[in-house]
Amino acid sequence: MKKLDKITPWKEDFAQWYVDVIKNGQLIEYGPVKGTIIFKPNSYAIWENIQTELNRKFKQKGIQNVYLPMLIPDFFINTEKEHVAGFAPELVTVTHIGDKKLHNNLYIRPTSEVLFADLFKKNIESYKDLPLIYNQWTSVMRWEKTTNPFLRNSEFLWQEGHTIHSEATEARKLTRDMIKLYEKFLRKYLAIPTIIGKKTPREKFAGACSTYTIEAMMKDGKALQSGTSHYLAQNFSRAFKITFTNKKNEDEFAYQTSWGLSTRLLGALIMTHGDDSGIVIPPKIAPIQVDILELFPSKNPKVSKTVDHLEKWLLKKLRVRVDRSDNLPGYKAANSEIQGVPIRVEVGPKDVEEGVVTVVRRDTFEKEKVKIEIVREWIEEKLIQIQEQMYQRAKERLEANTVIVSNYEDFKKEIANNKFVIIPFNGDEKEEERIQKETGATARCIPFKYLKPTDEGTCIFSRKPSKRYVLFAKAY
Amino acid sequence: MKKLDKITPWKEDFAQWYVDVIKNGQLIEYGPVKGTIIFKPNSYAIWENIQTELNRKFKQKGIQNVYLPMLIPDFFINTEKEHVAGFAPELVTVTHIGDKKLHNNLYIRPTSEVLFADLFKKNIESYKDLPLIYNQWTSVMRWEKTTNPFLRNSEFLWQEGHTIHSEATEARKLTRDMIKLYEKFLRKYLAIPTIIGKKTPREKFAGACSTYTIEAMMKDGKALQSGTSHYLAQNFSRAFKITFTNKKNEDEFAYQTSWGLSTRLLGALIMTHGDDSGIVIPPKIAPIQVDILELFPSKNPKVSKTVDHLEKWLLKKLRVRVDRSDNLPGYKAANSEIQGVPIRVEVGPKDVEEGVVTVVRRDTFEKEKVKIEIVREWIEEKLIQIQEQMYQRAKERLEANTVIVSNYEDFKKEIANNKFVIIPFNGDEKEEERIQKETGATARCIPFKYLKPTDEGTCIFSRKPSKRYVLFAKAY
Numbered sequence: 001m002k003k004l005d006k007i008t009p010w011k012e013d014f015a016q017w018y019v020d021v022i023k024n025g026q027l028i029e030y031g032p033v034k035g036t037i038i039f040k041p042n043s044y045a046i047w048e049n050i051q052t053e054l055n056r057k058f059k060q061k062g063i064q065n066v067y068l069p070m071l072i073p074d075f076f077i078n079t080e081k082e083h084v085a086g087f088a089p090e091l092v093t094v095t096h097i098g099d100k101k102l103h104n105n106l107y108i109r110p111t112s113e114v115l116f117a118d119l120f121k122k123n124i125e126s127y128k129d130l131p132l133i134y135n136q137w138t139s140v141m142r143w144e145k146t147t148n149p150f151l152r153n154s155e156f157l158w159q160e161g162h163t164i165h166s167e168a169t170e171a172r173k174l175t176r177d178m179i180k181l182y183e184k185f186l187r188k189y190l191a192i193p194t195i196i197g198k199k200t201p202r203e204k205f206a207g208a209c210s211t212y213t214i215e216a217m218m219k220d221g222k223a224l225q226s227g228t229s230h231y232l233a234q235n236f237s238r239a240f241k242i243t244f245t246n247k248k249n250e251d252e253f254a255y256q257t258s259w260g261l262s263t264r265l266l267g268a269l270i271m272t273h274g275d276d277s278g279i280v281i282p283p284k285i286a287p288i289q290v291d292i293l294e295l296f297p298s299k300n301p302k303v304s305k306t307v308d309h310l311e312k313w314l315l316k317k318l319r320v321r322v323d324r325s326d327n328l329p330g331y332k333a334a335n336s337e338i339q340g341v342p343i344r345v346e347v348g349p350k351d352v353e354e355g356v357v358t359v360v361r362r363d364t365f366e367k368e369k370v371k372i373e374i375v376r377e378w379i380e381e382k383l384i385q386i387q388e389q390m391y392q393r394a395k396e397r398l399e400a401n402t403v404i405v406s407n408y409e410d411f412k413k414e415i416a417n418n419k420f421v422i423i424p425f426n427g428d429e430k431e432e433e434r435i436q437k438e439t440g441a442t443a444r445c446i447p448f449k450y451l452k453p454t455d456e457g458t459c460i461f462s463r464k465p466s467k468r469y470v471l472f473a474k475a476y
Numbered sequence: 477m478k479k480l481d482k483i484t485p486w487k488e489d490f491a492q493w494y495v496d497v498i499k500n501g502q503l504i505e506y507g508p509v510k511g512t513i514i515f516k517p518n519s520y521a522i523w524e525n526i527q528t529e530l531n532r533k534f535k536q537k538g539i540q541n542v543y544l545p546m547l548i549p550d551f552f553i554n555t556e557k558e559h560v561a562g563f564a565p566e567l568v569t570v571t572h573i574g575d576k577k578l579h580n581n582l583y584i585r586p587t588s589e590v591l592f593a594d595l596f597k598k599n600i601e602s603y604k605d606l607p608l609i610y611n612q613w614t615s616v617m618r619w620e621k622t623t624n625p626f627l628r629n630s631e632f633l634w635q636e637g638h639t640i641h642s643e644a645t646e647a648r649k650l651t652r653d654m655i656k657l658y659e660k661f662l663r664k665y666l667a668i669p670t671i672i673g674k675k676t677p678r679e680k681f682a683g684a685c686s687t688y689t690i691e692a693m694m695k696d697g698k699a700l701q702s703g704t705s706h707y708l709a710q711n712f713s714r715a716f717k718i719t720f721t722n723k724k725n726e727d728e729f730a731y732q733t734s735w736g737l738s739t740r741l742l743g744a745l746i747m748t749h750g751d752d753s754g755i756v757i758p759p760k761i762a763p764i765q766v767d768i769l770e771l772f773p774s775k776n777p778k779v780s781k782t783v784d785h786l787e788k789w790l791l792k793k794l795r796v797r798v799d800r801s802d803n804l805p806g807y808k809a810a811n812s813e814i815q816g817v818p819i820r821v822e823v824g825p826k827d828v829e830e831g832v833v834t835v836v837r838r839d840t841f842e843k844e845k846v847k848i849e850i851v852r853e854w855i856e857e858k859l860i861q862i863q864e865q866m867y868q869r870a871k872e873r874l875e876a877n878t879v880i881v882s883n884y885e886d887f888k889k890e891i892a893n894n895k896f897v898i899i900p901f902n903g904d905e906k907e908e909e910r911i912q913k914e915t916g917a918t919a920r921c922i923p924f925k926y927l928k929p930t931d932e933g934t935c936i937f938s939r940k941p942s943k944r945y946v947l948f949a950k951a952y
Contacts, residue, residue, distance in 0.1 A: 032552060032594055033582060036545035041610070044542050066520050069512035069631050070546075070584075070615060071568075076508060089574040092547075094584070096569035097619045106509060108546075108570070108584075118508055134517070138615075139546060143573045155545050 007338075009276050014220040019149075021270055024338045025279045028149050035147035035154035042339060043150075043266055045287035047157060050265060051137060053189055053285070054159065057181060058135055063161065066134045068115045071106040076114040080239040083113060086206025090142040092154075108141045113207060113232070113258055116162035117240040124254065126245045127166040133174075135161040150267035151224070151476050158262035164254045166244060168233070171255035175231040178259040179212035182227035190265065191282040191391035192216050192272050193398050194226055195420070195471060197445030202429040208258075209233035215444045215471065217398045218271035221418025223444045223475040226268050229259035267476070272394050273363070279340035280363050282390050283383040288321045290314055290379060291336040295329045295348035302352045306372065310345065310357070313376055318383075337362060342386050343379055363390055402471075408460050411472070415439045420473045422447065424457025424466040431461060441472040483814075485752050490696040495625075497746055500814045501755045504625050511623035511630035518815060519626075519742055521763030523633060526741060527613060529665055529761070530635065533657060534611055539637065542610045544591045547582040552590040556715040559589060562682025566618040568630075584617040589683060589708070589734055592638035593716040600730065602721045603642040609650075611637040626743035627700070627952050634738035640730045642720060644709070647731035651707040654735040655688040658703035666741065667758040667867035668692050668748050669874050670702055671896070671947060673921030678905040684734075685709035691920045691947065693874045694747035697894025699920045699951040702744050705735035743952070748870050749839070755816035756839050758866050759859040766790055766855060767812040768798045771805045771824035778828045782848065786821065786833070789852055794859075813838060818862050819855055839866055880945075884936050887948070891915045896949045898923070900933025900942040907937060917948040 005024055010017040022028055027043035030036070039047065055065070071094065077084050087110045094106040109115065116134065124130060141155045150156075161178065165171040179196060186192040194214035204211035208230035216226045234253040236242070243251045273280040283289050292314070294307045307322060314320045321341070323332050329346070336344045346358040356369045359379065363386055370378050402420040405411050414421045421441070425431075432443050446468055459466040481500055486493040498504055503519040506512070515523065531541070547570065553560050568584040571577060585591065592610065600606060617631045626632075637654065641647040655672060662668040670690035680687035684706035692702045710729040712718070719727045749756040759765050768790070770783045783798060790796045797817070799808050805822070812820045822834040832845040835855065839862055846854050878896040881887050890897045897917070901907075908919050922944055935942040 029595060029598055031545040032549050032591070033545055033547045036547065038545065038595055039543040041540035041542055045540075047543075048541060064517035064521075065524060066517055067515040067523075067615075067633060069507040069509055069514065070617075071509045071512065071631070073508050091574050092570055092582075093572040093574070094568055095571045096581075098565040098567050098569070105572075106568075115508070119505060119514055122505055139543075141546075155547070157543060 007276055007278060010219060010274070017274075017276075018271065021274050021278050022149055025340060027266070027279070031155075033154070035144050037149050037153055039157070039263070042287070046266060046269070046281065046285060047263055049285045049287060050189070050261075051159075054185060054261070057185065058161075061133075061177075061181075063133050063135050066136050067138070068112055068119065068136060070109050070138070072109055072114060074105045074107070076118065077107055079114060079117075080207050080236055082235070083207030087111070087142065090144065092141045092143055109138070110140055110142045111258075111260075112136070112138075112140075112160055112162065113236055114240070116258075117236045117242060117256075120164045120237075120254065120256075121240055121242045124164065124242065124244050127247055130166040130244060130254065131163055131170065131174075133161075133163045135159055148267075148476070150263055150270075156263050158260050160260045161258060163257045164237075164242070165256070166246060166252075166254065168255045171233075171257050172231055175210070175212060175229045175257045175259070178257070179214060179227065179229040182229070182259075182261060183214050185261075186214060186216070186226060186265075186268075187391065189282065189284045190269055190272075191387055191394060192226070192268055193391065193395040195398075195402075195445065195447050197447040197471065199228075199445055200429075200432060200443040200470065202432045203443055203445075205230045207232065207235055209235060213445050215473075216268050216272060217401060217420060217473075218268070218476070219274070219397070220271070221401055221420075221474070223420065223473040224264065224268050224271070225444070225475065226265060227259075227261045230257060232256040232258060273390055274340075278338040280390070281340040281342060283342045283387045286340070286342050287319065288339070288341045289319045289343065289383060290321075291341045291344040292320060292322045293329065293332045293336065293344055293346045294322065294324045295332070295346055297324055297326060300349035300352065303347055303349055306352050306357070307347050310347065310372075310375070314379065317376070317380065333360070342383060345375070345379070361386060404469075406458070406460060411460060412439055415441045415472065415474065418474065420444075420471055422469050422471050423460050424468070425461070425470040426459045426464060426466040426468055427461050435472065439472075440474050442475055444471045444473050444475060447471050483752055483754060486695060486750070493750075493752075494747065497750050497754050498625055501816065503742070503755070507631075509630070511620050513625050513629055515633070515739070518763070522742060522745070522757065522761060523739055525761045525763065526665070526737075527635075530661060530737070533661065534637075537609075537653075537657075539609050539611050542612050543614070544588055544595065544612060546585050546614070548585055548590060550581045550583070552594065553583055555590060555593075556683050556712055558711075559683030563587070563618065566620065568617045568619055585614070586616055586618045587734075587736075588612070588614075588616075588636055588638065589712055590716070592734075593712045593718060593732075596640045596713075596730070596732075597716055597718045600640065600718065600720050603723055606642040606720060606730065607639055607646065607650075609637075609639045611635055624743075624952070626739055626746070632739050634736050636736045637734060639733045640713075640718070641732070642722060642728075642730065644731045647709075647733050648707055651686070651688060651705045651733045651735070654733070655690060655703065655705040658705070658735075658737060659690050661737075662690060662692070662702060662741075662744075663867065665758065665760045666745055666748075667863055667870060668702070668744055669867065669871040671874075671878075671921065671923050673923040673947065675704075675921055676905075676908060676919040676946065678908045679919055679921075681706045683708065683711055685711060689921050691949075692744050692748060693877060693896060693949075694744070694952070695750070695873070696747070697877055697896075697950070699896065699949040700740065700744050700747070701920070701951065702741060703735075703737045706733060708732040708734060749866055750816075754814040756866070757816040757818060759818045759863045762816070762818050763795065764797045764815070764817045765795045765819065765859060766797075767817045767820040768796060769805070769808045769812065769820055769822045770798065770800045771808070771822055773800055773802060776825040776828065779823055779825055782828050782833070783823050786823065786848075786851070790855065793852070793856065809836070818859060821851070821855070837862060878947075882934070882936060887936060888915055891917045891948065891950065894950065896920075896947055898945050898947050899936050900944070901937070901946040902935045902940060902942040902944055903937050911948065915948075916950050918951055920947045920949050920951060922946050
């Protein structure tokens with residue numbers, strides 16, 4: 001058993017705190033290849049729960065899972081020019097099999113738009129074949145210069161949805177539906193509030209017509225793009241010549257979308273809910289919801305009996321783990337805390353004699369003695385409360401730290417204070433570049449509704465009226 | 477909607493039949509890179525069900541899922557000599573990022589023993605840290621010269637388990653436990669009987685001390701290795717210097733195992749149960765267990781009402797799909813058959829007037845009129861029967877086509893007849909090579925018990941007594 005290390009307080013050094021939390025929570029190990037990580041059981045189990053819940057929602061929407069090969073031939077890569085330009089320098093390139101050189105290079109997928117384009121091309125003839133609504137769970141590779149566990153890795157895990165439609169309106173609607181599904185999923189399951197909106201042209205996905213995003217606020221005030229949905233229009237279908245016969249019996253290029261969520265979410269989870277004792281996992285997504293700690297196991301046979309009883313009883317409805325080791329109570333408690341288990345139940349000799357156990361919340365450290373007969377119902381209710389309150393606290397933080405300003409001086413000041421700053425803004429890509437250079441902030445999105453004022457503003461740069469309000473922030 | 481093609485009868489041309497079944501069942505599409513396949517919804521959904529059931533069993537055994545990166549650095553690859561020799565010519569080699577050359581080549585994992593060795597090395601110090609029992613679901617790459625969908629592909633999906641122990645006996649036991657778990661899983665869920673046994677030294681996994689296997693018999697009499705479990709002893713721990721402090725406070729090399737099942741199982745499924753109408757999927761693993769076909773939807777409002785009612789009612793316990801299209805009844809039935817759905821319920825105007833529906837079994841084509849009030853219970857029972865009978869039929873075929881012989885002439889004759897042939901055999905690798913050259917058969921395994929005679933035999937080559945009975949067959 002590894003000794004627990006000290007965690008740097010988050011207000012002191014956020015980056016170091018993040019690394020300490022990950023290490024102590026036994027979430028990852030660094031991989032042998034630059035910028036890669038190993039997902040250990042504690043982090044992979046969270047990802048599996050995310051998969052299970054999202055799959056359930058996907059299936060309700062008729063989304064079908066598939067698996068496409070990981071290697072992309074070079075003649076595919078070069079077909080959609082804007083798309084390839086966005087990824088070319090990061091492409092992991094296969095040139096040999098054993099020591100034999102290949103005639104044409106192959107690339108490990110950085111994303112699979114071009115592979116799906118080829119699949120769609122082979123599978124559609126008429127509007128009757130459409131839509132096709134596919135998703136896959138895979139790993140992808142993008143060689144990154146600076147990496148950060150979960151947030152930016154050379155290899156990461158994700159789901160990527162790819163759809164093809166006979167009607168632009170249907171594809172546009174699905175693009176928006178998916179970003180809303182993501183927003184709701186983060187809100188309900190990860191207890192993470194996000195601002196939903198559209199990317200500016202400078203920030204959109206390479207090859208997309210428009211990109212929607214959900215932006216979360218980390219505890220240090222920085223934004224984390226947590227999910228995206230792209231309307232690809234006919235960009236890929238024109239490049240790959242994907243046509244179908246429409247109702248008028250004419251050939252038409254099809255309309256596509258793509259959308260994804262990745263293991264970045266594990267980083268978002270840590271930096272939204274974590275504290276100076278480590279990660280805090282929302283109950284709905286926690287691999288272990290309740291830790292039962294047997295204190296001084298050998299002292300009193302009633303303690304072991306109560307632990308056995310509680311385990312059996314709680315397991316019927318909850319994900320439970322029991323620590324029967326002979327470690328000291330303080331160590332057991334710290335070990336449960338550092339792994340972010342929402343509730344721990346301490347079963348000790350004195351409590352048991354009184355017919356109670358001590359229940360401790362991970363998020364607030366609230367401690368309560370609860371009668372054994374009612375402890376299951378008590379915990380079930382408490383888990384619902386914890387989930388809700390974790391979301392409420394994160395939402396209050398997001399709202400308290402999002403401001404609207406009307407001039408550049410205030411903008412610079414608020415960005416320096418690590419706020420989310422919304423401004424009326426009709427500038428172009430160059431303007432955004434200048435802002436980034438001067439303040440470090442980028443345009444995160446044009447929010448759908450969040451804090452969007454109803455009256456028309458004045459662009460803080462051009463001083464012309466601007467109906468477009470843009471959220472700026474420093475970002476991961 | 478693609479038109480259904482004719483399926484070549486399996487007794488006429490088994491290889492062509494296999495390809496026809498896959499194509500008509502909409503199971504795959506060939507990938508753009510040589511030897512790769514795209515898992516379409518119909519095949520991927522079967523794999524997902526296999527994953528779900530195996531994960532449930534793995535978790536009961538305390539196996540933890542993890543994810544390790546896909547790229548292996550060259551200094552890892554060269555550490556275990558026997559292992560690397562087994563894979564070197566098939567290794568997919570990364571030399572560049574974008575157009576920049578890497579200092580050291582990287583390889584896409586053909587399997588992950590060396591990556592787990594490195595992870596274990598970082599995570600164990602004392603016998604108290606052991607065992608670690610990990611599994612991962614991934615894709616792996618081995619560049620194959622001749623490929624065959626599901627059976628042999630350059631990229632395939634699998635689970636690979638990797639464990640490390642302080643005691644050889646514990647590791648040996650786990651190796652055998654896993655092959656038994658696989659045997660039971662195939663028997664209970666895929667309705668595939670297998671012969672469980674140990675590989676001869678010639679056929680064992682590169683780097684293993686011993687390899688256990690389950691061998692299934694396809695309808696053409698060929699063997700398909702369907703799962704393997706390897707006792708690695710200290711081979712990798714010596715090469716990677718993975719030591720732990722044992723109870724005597726001495727440093728000791730740890731003991732390892734690895735084991736895996738792959739998407740080959742989809743090929744096994746087709747070639748065990750398929751017939752001239754296509755794939756037949758066992759109910760427990762079928763993505764759709766019941767197809768409800770609405771016949772002549774517009775003719776009688778009672779039909780639609782009955783279909784709606786049945787759908788709602790059956791969905792409570794079963795995986796159900798409804799075909800409400802205006803295609804003709806014959807087409808709908810053929811479409812359900814060709815996708816191997818275990819039961820279809822035909823709801824037509826005449827039947828409905830009489831208060832019945834027509835239920836058809838996919839495996840036997842048995843047709844029966846069943847009263848609507850009892851149809852759910854009837855189907856539930858029938859699905860259990862189908863599962864059992866599919867297994868029984870496959871088992872009878874396996875037993876009827878497995879023989880024991882005592883001389884080489886009979887051996888050659890039976891192998892030519894596509895039988896599984898068991899012989900007393902104490903020959904070495906060279907002898908096995910000669911047999912393969914002369915008959916096309918390889919040593920599949922030394923069976924644990926199946927058809928193993930109790931008295932001591934005489935090796936059919938050396939004419940010396942042999943306690944070792946070996947199963948030979950032609951194989952995929």
